[in-house]
Amino acid sequence: MTAGIKKRIYFDHSATTRVLPEVEEAMVPFLTEKWGNPSSLHAFGREAKIAVEESRKNLAMLLNCDPTEIIFTSGGTESDNLAIKGVAMYKGKMKGHIITTKMEHHAVLEPCEWLKRFGFDVTILPVSQDGLIDAGEVERAIKNDTILISIMMANNEIGTIQPYKEIGSIARDRNIPFHTDAVQAIGKIPLDVKADNIDLLSLSGHKFHGPKGIGALYVRKGTKIEPIIQGGGQERGLRSSTENVSGIVGIGKAAELARRDLEHTSQRMKVLRDRIIKSVPELVPRSYVNGHKTRRLVNNAHFRFDFIEGEGLILQLDFKGIAASTGSACSTGALEPSHVLLAMGLTHEQAHGSLRVTLGRENTEEEVDYLLEVLPGVVSKLREISPFNEKRPMSPGEGGSCVQ
Template identity: 60%
Template sequence: MKRVYFDHSATTQVNREVAELMLEYMTEKYGNPSSVHSFGREARKAVEEARERIAALFNAKPNEIIFTSGGTEADNLALKGVALANRKKGNHIITTGIEHHAIMHTCEYLEKQGFTVTYLPVDENAMIRMEDLKNAITDKTILISIMFANNEVGTIQPIKEIGQLAREKGIYFHTDAVQAVGSHPIDVEELNIDLLSLAGHKFHASKGIGALYVRRGVKLEEIQHGGAHERNMRAGTENVPGIVGLGKAAELAKRDLDKKIAYIKGLRDKLIAGVMEKIPHVKLNGHPESRLPGNANFSFLYIEGESLLLNLDMKGIAASSGSACTSGSLDPSHVLLAMGLTHEVAHGSLRVTLGQDNTEEEVDYFLEVIPEIVERLRSMSPLYGSAAEFKPSNPCSACHHHH
């Protein structure tokens, strides 16, 4: 059977060059970077070269990169680190209602520690309004944390405007760029970003490695204690194979970025056009223009996303409904609810995310298979044929964040 991978927002295949380099640092060059002998020095040099490659990907300086175990740890370090180091200045944090759970749950934790958090609403395209952000700022605000691009619906936020506003107000700006790094050009200088989170496994490095960019001069407190690794910001022997792999993946991402974006976007646009043309009662979620190149997120009326996924899987196609981190729970996506979709409509959502290795043939195969699956599932649905419409519910009643 054909196997088609359309779930690149969940994870990506490790590039072969990356894997080979990692293997070398597991089997031959296996020194501890903190050791003074030649084995240690060899590992240290490789770690610092990787740091340079990652910094080059978004115009940072190498000494502004802290290696972490992934995006979740980077988000935790950014939010808790800034909150703890700056609480004499203020205790207010601004974020959005559509962040990844690594941000959401960290904010909820900080609220229990006496910080106040404002969760900005979004419009029907999952975009924040700059007006809302301006109005949310108080003299106690120490941090604005807004994702670069949404992991479910692909919407890219007005990062440059946010960065400019934060800079004018003297407030730190963190962005969870886990979905954007390697899929979208980023320049931290131009965008006025103070902290940025990334995860290797979203752009063809391995799982379990990530990084936090921290602009020089940002006051940050470490949250993991031990040795003096990563300039005292993150204790623990460095994951050398992961780090060198991440550096290689960053180098490859930078090299072909524009070409890769154009190619993936072409495939995605073909897929969206095909779905909209072949299937009635379907809605495209997320911003029509300002979105990640590989992201297509649909709501199919009258059916459950879950049964859609299982049926696609039987045809060898891997997709998802919402983010991989929440697929185990039956709650509809907090992102779709924040955008004003009703529970029923949110439940019928399908996220298709394309990558550089996908082909036009795979898109054709998907477009051949999906109409019959939708038709079959709808014919079994008691709702189909009744007059349900896309009526947005009051976004606040659907959303569990009453802030």
């Protein structure tokens, strides 16, 4: 590695993030000393209950909602399932129309597919070549029996930020609940569920420096949903199970830090992201930026490279001490190309040659220097052995963007 780079470099923060020291410090007492059940009436239980409610307040402050509108879950996937199935199945109704998009996480698409088996009608809207949904298309897709609109705030693979405010306004005007998967947006976009007309919002702790295995669903007062887990009636009866107190404390602390540091960390990541997006097409021939040039998360840089396989690229970068990704970590091991890239109109071959670089608050200029130093040689080496290589001369600066 270059001088000053003596450790592995992590550029995969959309897959997961490191638990911050402040978060760990807040959690440890609830694993070792304060182990009470929040439902218990004695001092141990009351102590745990107070901690849970304090964390609920921290999340509410992050989203600008009432603490009673926060439901703790096991993560983003459960939150998405609770939002979609909960609205659809409320009071046993077995029909209705749902609107979503081809870009959604599988935690949204799969519940929608599951509901189709019971007679629900699902419209899956297309996206543009830069991964954006047209808010007008959402409005035109609404039917008399539409019961839910579920469209993510920001994409987990290419970082495109959807027009969620416009969609929220459309949904509010038509009195249709609007759910958004904001798992990737926390800590990167200022959130205000009231102003943005959001009725249900999913988030996951480990995506913003909290622990794994804990998430939350914001449910606006008056939004009717059915629990999908029955039991002891915790979380206002919407999510039964003894509370994961240490995890809840962790996500609460992470929410506090995300809110406190949002402006500083966002600007810092944006500077590094912009440098990567500008430099890679200049340094690597036949490389292209995936996603919208400006409407994207501050930490996301996503590329495709002609004539190589993304898996080989990731392994070679890992050998050089750089951790990155081809796309969604939730689909690791799948041989199929990214459904997100296919939805944007890329071919199977193009989608396979992708690289996702996602920054975190702790990445440095020196780490970006090293990535930009290593990447051209790695791509060139892979192309030399690629059966897809056209064997024609390519010069630096020949790359570009898949958006105009």
